[in-house]
Amino acid sequence: MEKPYAITLNVGSSLANHTGTWRVEHPEYVHRMPPCNNACPAGENIQNWLYIAEDGSYEAAWRELIKENPFPAIMGRVCYHPCQVACNRAELDEAVGINSVERFLGDHAIEKGWKIDPPDHETGFSVLVIGAGPAGLSAAYHLRRMGHTVVVRDATHAPGGMMRYGIPQYRLPRNILDAEVNRIKEMGVKFEFDTRVDDVHDALNEGFNAVFLAIGAQLSKRAYIPASESARILDAIKVLHDVEDGNQPLLGRKVVVYGGGNTAMDVARSAKRLGAEEAIIVYRRTRDKAPANDMEIEEALEEGILMKWLSTVKHAEGGSLQIEKMELDESGFPQPTGEIEYLEADSLILALGQEVDFSLLGNSADIDTKDGVMPVDHTMMTTHPGIFAGGDMIPADRTVTTSIGHGKKAARNIDAWLRMTTYEKESDKPVVAFEDLNTWYYTDAPHAVRERLEASRRVQDFSEVVKGLDESTALYEARRCMSCGNCFECDNCFGVCPDNAIIKLGPGKGFEINMDYCKGCGICVSECPASAITMISEV
Amino acid sequence: MLRQVEGSKAIADVVAACKPQVICAYPISPQTHIVEGLSQLVKNGTLTGCEFINVESEFSAMSVAIGSSATGARTYTATASQGLLYMVEAVYNASGLGLPIVMTVANRAIGAPINIWNDHSDSMSQRDSGWIQLYAENNQEATDLHIQAFRIAEEMSLPVMVCMDGFILTHAYEQVDIPEEPEVSKFLKPFVPRQVLDPAEPVSIGAMVGPETFLEVKYLAHQRMIDSLETIQEVGVEFESQFGRDSGGLLKSYKCDGAETIIIALGSIIGTLKDLVDEMQVQGHSIGLVGLTSFRPFPFDQLRQAVTGAKRVVVLEKALSTGVGGIVTADVRTSLRGTQIKDFTLIAGLGGRSITMKSLKEYVLRAMNDSVAELTFLDLDVNIVESELAKERALR
Amino acid sequence: MTTTPVKFYQVGSFAVGNRLLTEEERSGQSNPDRANALTSGHRACQGCGEALGARYALDAAMRAANDQIIAVNATGCLEVFSTPYPESSWRIAWLHSLFGNAPAVATGVAAALKAQGRTDIRVVGQGGDGATVDIGFGALSGMFERNDDVLYICYDNEAYMNTGVQRSGATPPAARTATTQAVGEEPGNTFGQGKFLPRIAMAHEIPYVATATIADLRDLEAKVTRAMEFRGARYLHVLVPCPLGWGSASCDTIKIARLATQSGLFPVFEAVNGEVVASTKIRHKVDVEEYLKLQSRYAHLFSPTRREDVISHLRRMADKNIARYELMGE
Numbered sequence A: 001m002e003k004p005y006a007i008t009l010n011v012g013s014s015l016a017n018h019t020g021t022w023r024v025e026h027p028e029y030v031h032r033m034p035p036c037n038n039a040c041p042a043g044e045n046i047q048n049w050l051y052i053a054e055d056g057s058y059e060a061a062w063r064e065l066i067k068e069n070p071f072p073a074i075m076g077r078v079c080y081h082p083c084q085v086a087c088n089r090a091e092l093d094e095a096v097g098i099n100s101v102e103r104f105l106g107d108h109a110i111e112k113g114w115k116i117d118p119p120d121h122e123t124g125f126s127v128l129v130i131g132a133g134p135a136g137l138s139a140a141y142h143l144r145r146m147g148h149t150v151v152v153r154d155a156t157h158a159p160g161g162m163m164r165y166g167i168p169q170y171r172l173p174r175n176i177l178d179a180e181v182n183r184i185k186e187m188g189v190k191f192e193f194d195t196r197v198d199d200v201h202d203a204l205n206e207g208f209n210a211v212f213l214a215i216g217a218q219l220s221k222r223a224y225i226p227a228s229e230s231a232r233i234l235d236a237i238k239v240l241h242d243v244e245d246g247n248q249p250l251l252g253r254k255v256v257v258y259g260g261g262n263t264a265m266d267v268a269r270s271a272k273r274l275g276a277e278e279a280i281i282v283y284r285r286t287r288d289k290a291p292a293n294d295m296e297i298e299e300a301l302e303e304g305i306l307m308k309w310l311s312t313v314k315h316a317e318g319g320s321l322q323i324e325k326m327e328l329d330e331s332g333f334p335q336p337t338g339e340i341e342y343l344e345a346d347s348l349i350l351a352l353g354q355e356v357d358f359s360l361l362g363n364s365a366d367i368d369t370k371d372g373v374m375p376v377d378h379t380m381m382t383t384h385p386g387i388f389a390g391g392d393m394i395p396a397d398r399t400v401t402t403s404i405g406h407g408k409k410a411a412r413n414i415d416a417w418l419r420m421t422t423y424e425k426e427s428d429k430p431v432v433a434f435e436d437l438n439t440w441y442y443t444d445a446p447h448a449v450r451e452r453l454e455a456s457r458r459v460q461d462f463s464e465v466v467k468g469l470d471e472s473t474a475l476y477e478a479r480r481c482m483s484c485g486n487c488f489e490c491d492n493c494f495g496v497c498p499d500n501a502i503i504k505l506g507p508g509k510g511f512e513i514n515m516d517y518c519k520g521c522g523i524c525v526s527e528c529p530a531s532a533i534t535m536i537s538e539v
Numbered sequence B: 001m002l003r004q005v006e007g008s009k010a011i012a013d014v015v016a017a018c019k020p021q022v023i024c025a026y027p028i029s030p031q032t033h034i035v036e037g038l039s040q041l042v043k044n045g046t047l048t049g050c051e052f053i054n055v056e057s058e059f060s061a062m063s064v065a066i067g068s069s070a071t072g073a074r075t076y077t078a079t080a081s082q083g084l085l086y087m088v089e090a091v092y093n094a095s096g097l098g099l100p101i102v103m104t105v106a107n108r109a110i111g112a113p114i115n116i117w118n119d120h121s122d123s124m125s126q127r128d129s130g131w132i133q134l135y136a137e138n139n140q141e142a143t144d145l146h147i148q149a150f151r152i153a154e155e156m157s158l159p160v161m162v163c164m165d166g167f168i169l170t171h172a173y174e175q176v177d178i179p180e181e182p183e184v185s186k187f188l189k190p191f192v193p194r195q196v197l198d199p200a201e202p203v204s205i206g207a208m209v210g211p212e213t214f215l216e217v218k219y220l221a222h223q224r225m226i227d228s229l230e231t232i233q234e235v236g237v238e239f240e241s242q243f244g245r246d247s248g249g250l251l252k253s254y255k256c257d258g259a260e261t262i263i264i265a266l267g268s269i270i271g272t273l274k275d276l277v278d279e280m281q282v283q284g285h286s287i288g289l290v291g292l293t294s295f296r297p298f299p300f301d302q303l304r305q306a307v308t309g310a311k312r313v314v315v316l317e318k319a320l321s322t323g324v325g326g327i328v329t330a331d332v333r334t335s336l337r338g339t340q341i342k343d344f345t346l347i348a349g350l351g352g353r354s355i356t357m358k359s360l361k362e363y364v365l366r367a368m369n370d371s372v373a374e375l376t377f378l379d380l381d382v383n384i385v386e387s388e389l390a391k392e393r394a395l396r
Numbered sequence C: 001m002t003t004t005p006v007k008f009y010q011v012g013s014f015a016v017g018n019r020l021l022t023e024e025e026r027s028g029q030s031n032p033d034r035a036n037a038l039t040s041g042h043r044a045c046q047g048c049g050e051a052l053g054a055r056y057a058l059d060a061a062m063r064a065a066n067d068q069i070i071a072v073n074a075t076g077c078l079e080v081f082s083t084p085y086p087e088s089s090w091r092i093a094w095l096h097s098l099f100g101n102a103p104a105v106a107t108g109v110a111a112a113l114k115a116q117g118r119t120d121i122r123v124v125g126q127g128g129d130g131a132t133v134d135i136g137f138g139a140l141s142g143m144f145e146r147n148d149d150v151l152y153i154c155y156d157n158e159a160y161m162n163t164g165v166q167r168s169g170a171t172p173p174a175a176r177t178a179t180t181q182a183v184g185e186e187p188g189n190t191f192g193q194g195k196f197l198p199r200i201a202m203a204h205e206i207p208y209v210a211t212a213t214i215a216d217l218r219d220l221e222a223k224v225t226r227a228m229e230f231r232g233a234r235y236l237h238v239l240v241p242c243p244l245g246w247g248s249a250s251c252d253t254i255k256i257a258r259l260a261t262q263s264g265l266f267p268v269f270e271a272v273n274g275e276v277v278a279s280t281k282i283r284h285k286v287d288v289e290e291y292l293k294l295q296s297r298y299a300h301l302f303s304p305t306r307r308e309d310v311i312s313h314l315r316r317m318a319d320k321n322i323a324r325y326e327l328m329g330e
C-alpha cells in the first residue's frame, strides 16, 4: 500500500535506532560461586550437577559430579554436608537436600553400572599412594585420570581406610563402598593390600616419581584412667576394626563408651547391634559441646543409647566404673565437682580421638611433623620434595570429604610437579549471598526428608539406617536448587528487558546482550533470580 | 424517481444508497432527522452490511469514523453546530490522517447565545480543518453532492463535509430525485483505501512528526487540497453524464454575462438570490450571481473567471469573523487580486434571521452605486445596538 | 517409600520461562520467536514499565488471536516513544489518533471489521492512565456501555508522564507530581475519593475486567488470554511503574510493581460480568513503607520529618484493598 508521507510508518523500522548509545553501564552474565560449592570440602560443583540433574540427565550430572569426587554414593551417606549448612535456600525455607540427591546419583550410577573411562593417554610417570583411605583413593583416582601410573599400598586387606574400618556398615553398606572403589580399580589403579610401608624412603628408591602419603590417624588416644586388673578397657578404633574383620569383640551386656565424638556414637551404636543390653556414653562436657554430629547423637538416642553428659571416668574396675560429675565454669570449661557415682559396666570403650602413626618416616628427619600432624605447603607437599600428604594426617578437619578434597588437590599439584609446572587454581569467585538473589521467583518447596529405619528395627543388625530418595523425590529435591550465581535459563532476563535487547541462544546456550539496543536499565540484573548477571560501568 | 420528501429523509436515503459500512452519530438539531432515518434503514434491513453506532458524543462520533475509515470501511457521520465544535480535535485528525470520511453538516449557528437556527458559523469555523467543504443550494443538490462526496473523498483520500442549511433544507419537503443504490454503486466504485489497518500488511498510522518534517506534511496536504479542485470538477461532470444533473462542480454562474454587479453566495440563499437576479435583470439592472459549491478547496481561478468584466462583487455571508467581517470575502478578495473589481460584504441570516427579498433588493440597489459600506449587516436594528454600545462603553 | 510429586516448574516458577517446562506451559515471553509487537529501538526511558507492559500485553493478545490484531493507541508516552517519524517500533497494524479518543477509535475499527465480516481480527485499544481515566473516560464508558468488541488496556503509571509528570485522576494520594508539588501543609497529591477505573468498568457489567502488573508476567498473560476468550468490551488495567515519574531506579521497575501488590496498594484481581471472581493472593506481605521508600515521589513522607499520619493513611488504603479483594490467605 502507498503510505502517506511521514504520517504512516513501516512496522519495525525503529530497529534502525540503536538505543544502545544511551547506555552508561551494561549487564554481563557471570558465574559466581554458590555457597554450597564454596563449602564443599571436596570442591564439587554442586550447583552445576544439580542443574544438570534437574531435567533428568542423571548420567551427565553424575559425570559432572565425579569430576571432583569419585564417591557420590559414599558421600551421600557419610558426608556431614557443610554444603547444606551454607545453602542459601535455608534462608528461604530449608536447605536443598544436596546430600540426598548426591546419594541418589551415586546409587543410580551403581545400579546402572556406569563406568569411568580409563585415561586416553599414559604420561609414563608413576606415583605411589600410601594408604587406601579416602585421601589416598581420591588422589589415586585423579592421578589416574590424568594418565599417571598409580600404585596404592595399604596395611589392611581392603580399601577404604576409616570408611571401612571406622564407619559402621549401618551407615555405609560395604557393597556401596566396594562398588565405588572398584571403579577406580577398573581405571587401572594398582592396589597392594596387606602391605604396610615401613619407611617412605624405600618407596622413593623403588623408582616412583612422587609419593602421596595418606595414612590417616590410626592410633587411639589414651587417657590415663586408674584401673584394676579386672577392668576390661578397649579402644574404639580397634573394636570397629574387629567388627569389620568379623572378629566379634567381647563387650559384655553393659558397655560404657568414653568420649563425645562420632567414633563414640558409632561404637556405642555398634555395641547395641552386637547385643549389648545397655550402651552408655560418658562425656565430660555438655551435649552441645560434644564434637559428634548432632544427627548422630539424635540417632543414637533413638536407638536407646544413654548419655551421661558432664561426667568423667575416675576409676575402672571389673563390672563397675567410678564416675565423677563435672560442672562448667564461667568460661564454659568442665571442672570436677567431687561428686561421685558408680556405673555398672562390663567393658569400657575409649573413644577419645586418634593420632597419626609417623613410624614410617623412619629415622631421617627430612620430613617435618608438628603437633602430631604433618604440615604441608599450599601444594600439599611435605618438606620433602616429591612427597605430598593429605587426609587426617595433616592439620585439617578430619572428615572423609576433607580427605577426598586433599586427595584431589594433591593429585593436581603432583601432576604439575611431575611436569615441572605449577597448578593454577581458578581464581576465587565471589560467593553469592542470599541477599544477592531475587527469591521472589522461587516457589515454596519444602525439603524432602529421607526415610529412616525404625529405631527398634535398627538395633537388630547392621542394615542401613537412612534410606535413599526415590527418583521423583530426588528430582524434586534437585529442582529446589536456586542455582545461586549461575544462570539456570529461567528466561527472566529475556522476558523483562523493556528493549528486547536480550537474545536467547537456545537450550544450554544461555543468553547474550544485544548492545545495539541495551539502554543499561539494569532490570535484567535486578530480576535475575540467581544473581548471574552483573552491571559493568562504561564510564 | 421524483419523491416529495423531507430533505433529511432524502439525505438518509441517498447516504444509504452509497452503502456506507459504518455510520456513527450523535443527535443535534437540525441533523437529527438524517441519522434517525439512517438508523431506521439499518435496523429495518434496508441498508445491509452497515454498523450503526450510537456514540456518546460527537467527539466519539468522529473518532469512531476515524477508526472505521482507517480500517477500510466507507464511513459516514453527520452533525451540526455545537456538535461540530465538540468534535473539532477529531475533525482535524481525520483530515490529517487522510481518511475519506463523509460528513453532513446541517448548518446551524453556534452559541452562546444558544441558537438552533441556520447560519454557516459552524462549518465556516472548520474552514482550515483540511476537509473539503461543499455547500448545497437545495435538497436535490444536497442529495447529489453526497454521492459525489464519497467519490471525491475516496479518490483524494480526504474527508468531505457536505454542508446544507439547517431547517431551510433539512426540514423542507421538496421534490427530490434520489438515485437508487445500483446506479450509485456504479458511480462510486468499490472503496479502495489508500492505507488500511490490516494485520496481513501492518503499518503504523499516526506518527509523531517533528519540525524537520511537519512543514512538508502540511504542504502535501495543501497541494492535495488544491489538486482536488480538478477532481471535484471531473466528478461533477461525470455525475452529470450519468445522472443528467449538473449538481456538482466548484461554482455556478447565474446570468453573469456582462453583469456589472455580481453577488457571490453559498447554500440555500442562492435560490432566493436567483429570483432577485431574475427580477432585477427584468428591471434592466446589470446584475448576476455566482453560487459557490466548493468553499474548500477555494476555486480562486474559476471565481475570477466567473466575475471577469464585473465592476463589483457583493459577498453574501451567513457567518461572521467577529471583529473582521466576511470570511468568504477574504478568499474572494484574494481571487480578485490584481483586478479592478471592488468587493462588498453583506452579513445576513445569522442565527436564522430571515433574509427578505425587500431588504436584499434595497441593499443591492445601493451597492450597485457603490453607496454601501464595505461591510454591511443586513437588517441590523441600529437603535438597539447603538444604545447597547453606549451603555457598554460607559461602563468600561 | 514416600514420593514427593515433582512440580515441573519448581525452580523459578514465577520466572518468565523455565527450561523444565513444556513449550505450552512456558510463558509467551520466554519464546525466542515471540511476536515482539513492540520491538527494539523505541525511545522509552531506561527501565520503562509501560514499554514492558505493552509488549507483554500485545504479544499475549497476538498469541491469543493468531496474530490477527489491530491496536489503537492514545497519545502518551507509549505512542510518542514508539512512533516518532521516521521509525515505528510496532510490528502490528497500529493507529494513533488522539489523546482522548482511543476507545472510540477502537470501536470504529471493530465496527468496520464487523461490517467487513472480518471478526477474526481482534481489536485492542490502549492508553495511559490519563488517556483512560481522565480525558478518554467518556469515550471508554461509551465503549463499555455499548459492549463494543474491544479489549482496552490501560497502562497505569499514575500520572501524565509524557507531558512531564503532572497529576492525573489515577495519581495516588500524597504522591508528588509537577502539579502536586511536595510543598505546604499537605505535600503531594491530595487524598481524594479515588478513581479506580477497574471498579468503574465493573459497574458497566462488561464481560471481563482485570488488573495486572508487570511484576507478574504469567498472570498478565493469562488475563490477556482470558480476555480474548470473550467478545464484547473488556478492560485490563496494568500497573506500569515509571522510573522517571516515580523517581525510582531504572532497575527497580519490576520490583516496585511487585511491592505495590505485596503491600496491598494495588489489588490484582479479575471480574466477570461485573463480579470479582478471583484475586491474586499476596505471597510475601510487605509494609507500604517498603514500596514508598523506593520512590522519590514519596520522599517527603520520610524527610525532613517522617509523616506517620500520611504513611498510615496509605497503609489503611492498602488494608482496605486487602479486605475488599481478599488478598491474604489461600
Ligand SMILES: Cc1cc2nc3c(=O)[nH]c(=O)nc-3n(C[C@H](O)[C@H](O)[C@H](O)COP(=O)(O)OP(=O)(O)OC[C@H]3O[C@@H](n4cnc5c(N)ncnc54)[C@H](O)[C@@H]3O)c2cc1C
Pocket: A078, A079, A080, A130, A131, A132, A133, A134, A135, A136, A153, A154, A155, A156, A160, A161, A162, A163, A165, A166, A167, A168, A195, A196, A197, A198, A214, A215, A216, A217, A218, A237, A240, A262, A263, A266, A360, A390, A391, A392, A393, A397, A398, A399, A400, A401, A403
Ligand atoms: C568411627 C569413625 C567414624 C567416622 N565417621 C565419619 C563420617 O561419618 N563422615 C566423615 O566425613 N568422616 C568420618 N570419620 C573420619 C574419616 O573417616 C577420616 O577423616 C578419613 O577416613 C580420613 O581419611 P584418610 O585417608 O586420611 O585416612 P584413613 O581413612 O584413616 O585411611 C588411612 C589408610 O592408610 C592405611 N595405612 C596407615 N598407615 C599405613 C602404612 N604405614 N602403610 C600402608 N598403609 C597404611 C590405613 O590402613 C588406612 O587404610 C570417621 C572416623 C571414624 C574413626
Ligand SMILES: Cc1ncc(C[n+]2csc(CCOP(=O)(O)OP(=O)(O)O)c2C)c(N)n1
Pocket: C050, C075, C076, C077, C078, C099, C100, C127, C128, C129, C130, C131, C132, C135, C157, C158, C159, C160, C161, C162, C163, C168
Ligand atoms: C487533548 C489533549 N490534551 C492534552 C494533551 C497533552 N498530552 C499528551 S500526552 C499527555 C499525558 C499522557 O498521560 P497518560 O495518558 O497517563 O500516558 P503516559 O504518558 O503517562 O503514559 C498529555 C496531557 C494532548 N495531546 N491532547
Ligand code: SF4
Pocket: A034, A035, A036, A037, A046, A047, A050, A086, A087, A088, A089, A095, A096, A098, A480, A481, A482, A483, A484
Ligand atoms: S540453592 Fe542450590 S546453588 Fe544455592 S546453595 Fe543451595 S544447593 Fe547450592
Ligand code: SF4
Pocket: C043, C044, C045, C046, C047, C048, C049, C050, C051, C077, C078, C081, C157, C161, C162, C241, C242, C243, C244, C245
Ligand atoms: S516517562 Fe515514564 S512512562 Fe514515559 S517513557 Fe519514560 S519511563 Fe516510560
Ligand SMILES: [Mg+2]
Pocket: C128, C129, C130, C155, C156, C157, C158, C159, C160, C161, C168
Ligand atoms: Mg500515565
